[in-house]
Amino acid sequence: MEKTIAVLPGDGIGPEVTRAAVKVLKLIARRYQHEFNFSYGLIGGAAIDALDSPFPKETADACGTADAVLLGAVGGPKWDNNPSELRPEKGLLAIRKHFGLFANLRPVKAVPALLSASPLKEEKAAGVDLMIVRELTGGLYFGEKARTADDAYDTLVYSREEISRIVEQAFELARVRRGKVTSVDKANVLESSRLWREVVEEKKAAYPDVTVEHQLVDSCAMKLITDPSAFDVVVTENMFGDILSDEASVITGSLGMLPSASIRTDGFGLYEPVHGSGPDIAGKGIANPAAAILSAAMMLRYSFGMETEAAAIEEAVQTVLEDGCRTADLAEAGGRSLTTEEWTDKVIEQLDAEAVSEDIMFSYM
Amino acid sequence: MEKTIAVLPGDGIGPEVTRAAVKVLKLIARRYQHEFNFSYGLIGGAAIDALDSPFPKETADACGTADAVLLGAVGGPKWDNNPSELRPEKGLLAIRKHFGLFANLRPVKAVPALLSASPLKEEKAAGVDLMIVRELTGGLYFGEKARTADDAYDTLVYSREEISRIVEQAFELARVRRGKVTSVDKANVLESSRLWREVVEEKKAAYPDVTVEHQLVDSCAMKLITDPSAFDVVVTENMFGDILSDEASVITGSLGMLPSASIRTDGFGLYEPVHGSGPDIAGKGIANPAAAILSAAMMLRYSFGMETEAAAIEEAVQTVLEDGCRTADLAEAGGRSLTTEEWTDKVIEQLDAEAVSEDIMFSYM
Ligand SMILES: [Mg+2]
Ligand SMILES: [Mg+2]
Known part of the structure; x- marks a missing residue:
């Protein structure tokens, strides 16, 4: 399948966790013979700084031509004293309203x-x-x-x-x-x-x-x-x-691991982590990308109907956590913590391992 | 102080738990030289059966001449299919509205x-x-x-x-x-x-x-x-x-131990357990009277300004539980459970013991 995904990294740790999710999506495309095209847009504080609006027309247009939207997070102290219309959070309300996303899905597992x-x-x-x-x-x-x-x-x-x-x-x-x-x-x-x-x-x-x-x-x-x-x-x-x-x-x-979706009836949807923009740890490369990666899995399932691919991601995330791989937010006292990129690579290795074991199964059938 | 307390036992375990609370209030009156007069009224299903109304005029009058109201619980399967105006729960809404009880106090400790x-x-x-x-x-x-x-x-x-x-x-x-x-x-x-x-x-x-x-x-x-x-x-x-x-x-x-109060600004109030009427255990003498007894303590504190007396009850309840005395709902597997009356008597013994130790303190001062 060929799909266009609009990526709106947003503020704080948003760019770091969406980068991780995109990396996983690219692997999925390769392994399952899909073609994912990524387009990028500004939202929240980043959009206010560049284009004087938390949800600029350019972003609406980019999302409008996409099959689904992956969003990082918005907000930060820099914009906390802005007037109400120029608050990053308005970008979220605006995008949901603009696309008529009436159903908010919040899984807790x-x-x-x-x-x-x-x-x-x-x-x-x-x-x-x-x-x-x-x-x-x-x-x-x-x-x-x-x-x-x-x-x-x-x-x-x-x-x-x-x-x-x-x-x-x-x-x-x-x-x-x-x-x-x-x-x-x-x-x-x-x-x-x-x-x-x-x-x-x-x-x-x-x-x-x-x-x-x-x-x-x-x-x-x-x-x-x-x-x-x-x-x-x-x-x-x-x-x-x-x-x-x-x-x-x-x-x-x-809580830091929870994904969400805001969808409508035709399959178009917005996928984003429940967590915020984590301004205190932004730019350090230590954010937990699990919620963004699991949001990408929801996108595969609910917007693209790719159940197998979605389940593969969820299983890989679960396995990596069971193996004790943790980002700083979840590391046990004294335990080593992985960076965002290291943890994402563990998920990717795991997805590869799952795929290899499937190949082996096939070769014996 | 002399106070009149309207007691509305209601349905199910209501009569059993209010009887326990009244017993404790009588002891408090004796020990602290108060005079509590108790008047009784019908509410809920009991009132529907006898007077065709979940909150009859007779009950409103009895409560109106009292300083505070102690209520047990209302409701039960017998009245579940009644028309909306003849549902026991309407009695609660009616009494709150009749007396303008705009503040609901729900302590959780x-x-x-x-x-x-x-x-x-x-x-x-x-x-x-x-x-x-x-x-x-x-x-x-x-x-x-x-x-x-x-x-x-x-x-x-x-x-x-x-x-x-x-x-x-x-x-x-x-x-x-x-x-x-x-x-x-x-x-x-x-x-x-x-x-x-x-x-x-x-x-x-x-x-x-x-x-x-x-x-x-x-x-x-x-x-x-x-x-x-x-x-x-x-x-x-x-x-x-x-x-x-x-x-x-x-x-x-x-949950089964939580009291509540519904009050207005002049001190008049309605005191009742948060739990329901427990129709499955009604009449067996095994209900936990703690919530009703603690509701009586709230009455002493908020309607009568008797902080010492209220605290004495709360302390006695806590001590009795710490001593391992339990009604059936809280009994540990294999542990013996007390009846409503036995448990209430433990609280009364404890109140007496507290009083004795105060007397001893006084005699040494
Ligand atoms: Mg909320
Ligand atoms: Mg409620």
Whole structure:
């Protein structure tokens, strides 16, 4: 397959971790006979400095002609006092809005080798493998809002269509995962949640292979701690998803390793690490590139339909961690830590090793 | 002091645990020369059965002439299919609304003897001692809401005055605790949160002895897991408080032991365990009365200003648990469990022992 990938390195450690992910993608292209063309654009602080906008037209155009976008991270102290429109974070909001990326996918998967870093007891965190599907372009954050002298209000509004498309995404994802959807709402109190629940009930008929449960948001916030491995796909509206996805991100102790995707229905999507731009370690070559590399794997799976290739990357990352290879953020006291480049090369070696063992299997068949 | 306490046992294990709490309150009255008068009323399913309403006028009247209300629990399978207005839970909403109880206090304190039951690593859960102060009568749950064929909306609205009174409560509580308030909002997105933050900033001048920090709700949901002992008083609006207080309730592993209060500014308040009515164990005399007893302690502290008496109860409960006395829900495998009454008597013995050692101290002074 031939695919064009727009790479937006952004700020801080963004350039270092996207470089690592691109290196892995190039290896994947070679091994699996794909052609990946990379185009580069500016976003965030880097774009503000060069083009006076956190999401300039040049970048929008480059992304618009690509099949998917890989983003590093944005932000840093240099721009912290900028006016609201010239903040790096606005670049993220702008790109999601510009491309109508309404579904935010946040997988959280326990890495056995890293469970000691979880705030949860290891037996609670082990086996966690969930995906939060958050509606990203509607709800309370985008509804009508206003302020009078003594009052302020925000409006949580959803249309049947907005709910339908995100719920369908969740069902489709569950179908290729463990076949379970937990729909989270506050239907005992909110009108918007009652509509949400109604749409889920309507949609489920088309997915007889998927089990559906409804859970109230407060109860879900508890269960993410007491029994996180009970979840497969969790689908919810924007604000609940904001809170729950951040809560879920810390339960396995691998926050710095988490990838994310923001997609729409036609396969186009934006892939980026959950972590920030790490200004304190930027430029030192010691950032952990795992989240960016795993975001690239999500791109292969969700935008290009390359399941085998995505799984190969995920397996290689897991193996390298199990072998005890660590960047500084994860190194045990006294243990040697690898640079970003060294760690990436371990992943690449591992991918090569996996490929070799496949070749051997073939030659014996 | 003479005080009248309205007792609303409610459903399921409610009568058993309130009986235990009343027994402890009677001992406190005797030992500290108070006079507590107890009046009894129906609420929830029991009130539906007898008087066709989950919060009948008779109960409202009895509570209205009392200084505080002690409630057990409401609900059970018997009423699960009732129409919405005849659901036991409506009784809770009705009593809070009837008396304008706008401040919900949810303390979470680690019990060293129970840390093994926490989903968190013991070193994370140890030392947790926080209080979530949730606005209970405004916000998204009570704002204008409606439904059209294809849309639904809810409105999150707050007035400056609604925010002021709950924020003042939080500052007053922090003053007699560890002097720190974390105000939780989503001020980077919501107008109502920006007003909230403004009011907190205005109010803090009057409390120079209290440290204030602002935290975004998604970040707070993470920190409650990664660093829960960093919190003292957390104040937030209704919906965020709903989610965060339930999340916080599970971190120490003592969910069944948690008390709560719903108060207003004049000292009148409703005190109830966080746990439910436990229909599966109701009537067996094995329910854990700790949450009800600790709710009674909160009543002494917040409605009657009896700090010494409240602290004596809390200390006795802690000691009894440390001595290994457990009801069935907390008993270790193979360990003997006490009945509700036996466990309550242990607390009473302990209160007597504390009193005796005080008497001895006095006699030596
Ligand atoms: Mg967030
Ligand atoms: Mg709740």
